[in-house]
Amino acid sequence: MTESNFGYEKIDDKDHSSRVRDVFNKVANKYDFMNDIMSLGMQRLWKKIFINSINAPKEQNISLVDLAGGTGDIGFRFLKKFPKNNFVNIVDINQEMLREGKKISINNNLSKKCNFICSEGESIALTDNYADILTISFGIRNVSNRAECLKECFRILKPGGIFMCMEFSLPKDIILRNLYDAWSYGLIPKFGKLIVGEEQPYKYLVDSIRTFPSPEEFSDIIISAGFKNTTIRQLTGNIVCIYRAEKI
Numbered sequence: 001m002t003e004s005n006f007g008y009e010k011i012d013d014k015d016h017s018s019r020v021r022d023v024f025n026k027v028a029n030k031y032d033f034m035n036d037i038m039s040l041g042m043q044r045l046w047k048k049i050f051i052n053s054i055n056a057p058k059e060q061n062i063s064l065v066d067l068a069g070g071t072g073d074i075g076f077r078f079l080k081k082f083p084k085n086n087f088v089n090i091v092d093i094n095q096e097m098l099r100e101g102k103k104i105s106i107n108n109n110l111s112k113k114c115n116f117i118c119s120e121g122e123s124i125a126l127t128d129n130y131a132d133i134l135t136i137s138f139g140i141r142n143v144s145n146r147a148e149c150l151k152e153c154f155r156i157l158k159p160g161g162i163f164m165c166m167e168f169s170l171p172k173d174i175i176l177r178n179l180y181d182a183w184s185y186g187l188i189p190k191f192g193k194l195i196v197g198e199e200q201p202y203k204y205l206v207d208s209i210r211t212f213p214s215p216e217e218f219s220d221i222i223i224s225a226g227f228k229n230t231t232i233r234q235l236t237g238n239i240v241c242i243y244r245a246e247k248i
């Protein structure tokens with residue numbers, strides 16, 4: 001058996017995707033609301049910074065793929081910033097998350113601009129050299145085989161295309177780290193129980209941040225997939241990192 005980390009739990013690699021799918025099935029209908037609670041609203045600011053770091057001409061029709069796009073938040077924000085664009089591809093392994101995303105797109109008159117694709121990040125159902133920009137926000141730490149997924153991101157980007165990833169990291173400052181641990185271990189699972197009726201998915205989400213590679217280690221995995229000019233931007237005392245890399 002090949003082992004993989006599911007938070008701190010060691011599980012059979014082949015069960016990883018279905019366990020992750022279970023987590024997001026349970027949280028899908030309250031996902032965006034819980035995100036605000038868990039991050040004390042900071043996720044909105046982080047996502048704004050992430051979208052603002054997309055440095056592309058506003059007049060141009062850019063082809064964006066948002067991988068692990070869940071309920072579509074990044075795709076919708078992208079369409080708001082770049083309204084000239086025809087549509088975004090929102091790719092996710094989880095039908096429930098995509099279903100929520102579809103509802104939001106209909107309610108916001110964006111459904112014609114969004115293409116929801118149910119597909120694994122390790123084998124994305126899109127052709128080679130397809131996208132100008134690939135984003136993945138708070139998704140990569142849930143992906144079973146990250147190295148394979150990054151190779152797929154490289155494959156579907158056009159030469160000159162940009163890879164942008166936002167993911168949680170751990171605060172370096174000891175006081176912030178203690179506060180962060182108290183909040184995430186002590187309170188987030190309790191809020192999960194109260195609001196969604198489930199504590200376990202939130203324990204996993206919190207643990208998965210602790211077991212994700214350091215920014216430097218993750219950057220090396222991005223480079224191993226073929227990307228060049230990798231940069232890391234740390235936000236809010238290193239609670240979140242934005243990784244940017246180019247397919248030359």
Ligand SMILES: C[S@@+](CC[C@H](N)C(=O)[O-])C[C@H]1O[C@@H](n2cnc3c(N)ncnc32)[C@H](O)[C@@H]1O
Nearest residue numbers: 068069070092093094097120121137139142143
């Ligand atoms: C924490 S949510 C992030 C959603 C959204 N990107 C955001 O920033 O709010 C993580 C998403 O990753 C998706 N996911 C997990 N493993 C995946 C995989 N192997 N391939 C594609 N999506 C995956 C989950 O279904 C979930 O929707």
